Amino acid sequence: AQxxxxxxxxxxxxxxxxxxxxxxxxxxxxxxxxxxxQSPGQxxxxxxxxxxxxxxxxxxxxxxxEFKRSQSSFNLRKPSVHWSDAAEYFCAVVPLITGGGNxxxxxxxxxxxxxx
Amino acid sequence: xxxxxxxxxxxxxxxxEKVFLECVQDMDHENMFWYRQDPGLGLRLIYFSYDVKMKxxxxxxxxxxxxxxxxxxxxLILESASTNQxxxxxxxxxLARGGLAGGIIDIQYFGAGTRxxxx
Numbered sequence: 001a002q003x004x005x006x007x008x009x010x011x012x013x014x015x016x017x018x019x020x021x022x023x024x025x026x027x028x029x030x031x032x033x034x035x036x037x038q039s040p041g042q043x044x045x046x047x048x049x050x051x052x053x054x055x056x057x058x059x060x061x062x063x064x065x066e067f068k069r070s071q072s073s074f075n076l077r078k079p080s081v082h083w084s085d086a087a088e089y090f091c092a093v094v095p096l097i098t099g100g101g102n103x104x105x106x107x108x109x110x111x112x113x114x115x116x
Numbered sequence: 117x118x119x120x121x122x123x124x125x126x127x128x129x130x131x132x133e134k135v136f137l138e139c140v141q142d143m144d145h146e147n148m149f150w151y152r153q154d155p156g157l158g159l160r161l162i163y164f165s166y167d168v169k170m171k172x173x174x175x176x177x178x179x180x181x182x183x184x185x186x187x188x189x190x191x192l193i194l195e196s197a198s199t200n201q202x203x204x205x206x207x208x209x210x211l212a213r214g215g216l217a218g219g220i221i222d223i224q225y226f227g228a229g230t231r232x233x234x235x
Contacts, residue, residue, distance in 0.1 A: 009156070036226075043120070043206060043226035044159075090158060103149075103174070104224060108158040 002027050004093050006107035013081050014115045021076040021110050023091030031093040033074040034104065035065055038088045047089075050074060061085070086114045119143070120227040122207050128233045135194040137230050139207030146211065148190035149224065150174075150182060153204040162205075165190055197234045205230045 005024045013019055025031060032051050036044040048059025055067040065076045074091060091107040123138035141148065147166050151159040151174075161174030163182040171182050179201060183191045190209075194201055208224040 006158075034223075041228075043228040044208075045226070046223055049223065092159075103161060103164065104159075106151075106158040106160075108156055 002095065002105070004091055004105055004107040006091055006110050008110045010111045010113065012113040012115060015083050016080050019078045019081045021089050023074045023076065023107060025072050025074065025093050027093065027095055030069060031095045033067060034092040035059065035063070035076045036090045036092060038090065040087070044090065047076070081114055083114045083116055086112055088112070120207055120209055120225050122227040122230050124230050125228065126231050128235065129197050130235055131198060133197050135197045135232070137192040137205055137232070139190045139227055140188050141209040142188065143209070144187065145209035147209060148184065149208040150190065150192045151206045151208065152176070153206055159206060162192065199234050201232065202234045203232060205232055
């Protein structure tokens with residue numbers, strides 16, 4: 001079955017440390033890939049997206065993500081985490097097929113806690 | 117900036133009530149979506165619409181219906197609210213046409229959410 005997996009439910013990092021959030025997908029062809037962030041009590045904000053081309057994509061707030069076709073992964077990274085990055089992070093995909101329309105399928109999310 | 121506005125941030129309703137959740141977007145987007153968000157389950161698509169008066173079922177449409185009479189407004193309706201519909205509901209919109217015609221993939225913009233409690 002087609003799916004998006006975020007294997008880490010909770011992650012805690014110290015402020016200033018590096019961060020990597022994992023995302024794996026299971027689709028026949030490479031889908032369109034997104035990372036969204038949800039701060040407490042807020043809606044979702046797009047961090048970055050991958051449609052094609054360079055496999056390392058830059059996003060807002062100093063985040064980047066790398067698409068690895070061989071691993072079916074799209075991991076989110078940040079070299080130095082700030083306390084304000086504490087939030088829930090969602091990986092999402094849109095299948096690259098006619099009829100996939102514009103429907104996002106989300107992973108279950110990773111809750112990031114930042115220790116000062 | 118795109119703005120997606122959900123009419124209520126918090127809502128408390130009783131079992132059996134008919135509930136309306138309203139969503140308005142101000143960027144002339146064709147596509148609009150309703151999701152529910154539950155801990156450990158992420159976001160799940162309830163219904164979406166790619167044009168006025170058009171709607172398609174998402175992954176979990178049971179117990180819900182929708183209405184899109186105007187392009188900018190997309191309403192989610194709980195015909196008879198039940199306690200298992202207590203959840204966070206998120207509305208989103210995007211520019212490009214979706215549905216069976218496929219088309220250009222565009223970013224979805226989200227509202228701040230409505231936290232619904234059904235007692």
